[in-house]
Amino acid sequence: MTSPIVVMGVSGSGKSTVGAALAQRLRVPFADADDFHPPANIAKMTAGHPLDDRDRYPWLETIGRWLAGHPDGGVMSCSALKRSYREQLRRHCPDVRFLHLTGSPEVIARRQASRPGHFMPASLLASQFDTLEPLGDDEHGTAIDIDQSIDAIIETYMSRTTGDNE
Numbered sequence: 001m002t003s004p005i006v007v008m009g010v011s012g013s014g015k016s017t018v019g020a021a022l023a024q025r026l027r028v029p030f031a032d033a034d035d036f037h038p039p040a041n042i043a044k045m046t047a048g049h050p051l052d053d054r055d056r057y058p059w060l061e062t063i064g065r066w067l068a069g070h071p072d073g074g075v076m077s078c079s080a081l082k083r084s085y086r087e088q089l090r091r092h093c094p095d096v097r098f099l100h101l102t103g104s105p106e107v108i109a110r111r112q113a114s115r116p117g118h119f120m121p122a123s124l125l126a127s128q129f130d131t132l133e134p135l136g137d138d139e140h141g142t143a144i145d146i147d148q149s150i151d152a153i154i155e156t157y158m159s160r161t162t163g164d165n166e
Helices: 016-028 039-047 055-067 085-092 105-113 122-131 150-161
Strands: 005-008 030-032 076-078 097-103 141-145
Touching: 005 016, 005 085, 016 030, 016 076, 016 150, 030 122, 055 076, 055 085, 097 150, 105 122, 105 150, 141 150
Parallel strands: 005 076, 005 097, 030 076, 097 141
Antiparallel strands: none
């Protein structure tokens, strides 16, 4: 049995790409949290304004319900930048695991520059890093640096979690 997994990190860290590849490797459903944003959140971010906790709360509730609906495994890409956001997800799905994609602001900015048309403007990257609270020692998850291939990220994750997710 595979616990649901949230691939987390700042915008541009590769959550969607790594999440989709990980879901394929585990043969479980994949969803991108960006697809769950209500139109008002997308409009706010497109205008260059960061979301606040009130904006995020109903969005995270929807994501938490998706995770709870996949008790036999699923992968969700979601920023989950604050511990309180991850706790909100855990209230729905206590067994959720987190894969935190880490990287320097310079590496992330380079990746963001190669994503034309994404609704999250690069100007909000600093606010994402300011908001980020890395995984605590008591949180089920692992952090992996993104400055490597997608296959290497997934292999590292799988080697660290053997027994947890397979």
